[in-house]
Amino acid sequence: MSDTLQKFMFDNSLVRGELVDISEAWRQVQLLRAYPPAVSAMLGEMMAAAALLSANLKFNGTIIMQIHGDGPVKLMVVECDASLVLRATAKLADGAQVTEGASLQQLVNLHGEGRFAITLDPADKLPGQQPYQGMVALDGESVSTVIENYMMRSEQLDTKLWLAADLQVSRGLLLQKLPEEGGTTSGLSDPDADAWNRAVMLASTLSHEELLSTDIMTLLERLYWEETIRVFEPRRPVFRCSCSREKVGNMLKMLGQEEIDDALADLGKLEINCDFCGKHYGFDKVDCTQLFATPTLAQAVQPPGSQQH
Numbered sequence: 001m002s003d004t005l006q007k008f009m010f011d012n013s014l015v016r017g018e019l020v021d022i023s024e025a026w027r028q029v030q031l032l033r034a035y036p037p038a039v040s041a042m043l044g045e046m047m048a049a050a051a052l053l054s055a056n057l058k059f060n061g062t063i064i065m066q067i068h069g070d071g072p073v074k075l076m077v078v079e080c081d082a083s084l085v086l087r088a089t090a091k092l093a094d095g096a097q098v099t100e101g102a103s104l105q106q107l108v109n110l111h112g113e114g115r116f117a118i119t120l121d122p123a124d125k126l127p128g129q130q131p132y133q134g135m136v137a138l139d140g141e142s143v144s145t146v147i148e149n150y151m152m153r154s155e156q157l158d159t160k161l162w163l164a165a166d167l168q169v170s171r172g173l174l175l176q177k178l179p180e181e182g183g184t185t186s187g188l189s190d191p192d193a194d195a196w197n198r199a200v201m202l203a204s205t206l207s208h209e210e211l212l213s214t215d216i217m218t219l220l221e222r223l224y225w226e227e228t229i230r231v232f233e234p235r236r237p238v239f240r241c242s243c244s245r246e247k248v249g250n251m252l253k254m255l256g257q258e259e260i261d262d263a264l265a266d267l268g269k270l271e272i273n274c275d276f277c278g279k280h281y282g283f284d285k286v287d288c289t290q291l292f293a294t295p296t297l298a299q300a301v302q303p304p305g306s307q308q309h
């Protein structure tokens with residue numbers, strides 16, 4: 001099943017899991033830009049990780065994974081909201097050479113100065129409320145190791161991830177051990193204590209190639225055919241960009257009038273292309289004057305002739 005996120009639970013145990021396949025949405029991300037294979041693989045793995053985390057954390061908002069790299073990759077951003085709407089982009093350094101099979105360290109942490117932040121941006125933010133941002137240590141050779149460490153530190157939960165992506169598909173498996181005590185597990189009188197070890201051991205037999213080439217329901221069956229597994233309603237990850245003229249206007253406004261006036265003097269008109277979907281936004285002198293003169297952004301970014309009085 002393509003573009004599916006499947007949650008499951010080991011019966012009578014404290015182990016839960018998720019499998020995700022992102023095919024069509026991943027193709028749409030790559031339509032805009034062709035990345036070197038190693039960059040594509042890492043960005044795809046981050047997409048799968050973002051979807052798995054979003055469904056796992058039950059957080060009503062957007063998860064933003066952002067890496068500022070110090071190697072051939074300058075920036076990687078993946079966003080996933082609570083309904084599994086994803087977007088992603090990567091930016092390479094000028095003239096960057098990426099070797100095939102380059103590791104995470106070689107791509108974004110060449111000099112040990114790469115930074116990885118995971119931001120949880122609530123959908124129902126109160127005015128002035130800031131999103132929660134956590135810095136993630138870039139200590140590992142793969143996206144899965146880095147995220148496993150992050151989950152251990154931030155959620156204190158044993159979490160294991162298997163991720164793989166190529167130009168066609170991005171897939172991932174997440175396993176998580178729930179705490180022994182707590183509301184979610186109080187119903188179990190005698191939980192299967194060994195289930196976590198079995199689940200992880202079996203998943204560890206999964207090869208990178210197998211994860212890339214097998215649909216997720218077949219994988220679930222193949223790995224855990226001896227276990228009693230409960231599956232939940234499948235969900236569907238999709239690609240959609242949340243950019244808008246209003247948001248671009250907001251960003252320009254934050255740069256300040258002086259900066260914008262300088263840019264207008266140089267360029268005549270500001271041409272902004274969305275990094276995630278390629279959509280073009282143009283702001284000429286009149287648009288920018290309105291941006292800084294009008295009381296609300298919504299009014300400022302309305303196309304000419306549609307102002308309300």
Ligand SMILES: [Zn+2]
Pocket residue numbers: 241242243274275276277278279
């Ligand atoms: Zn966009």
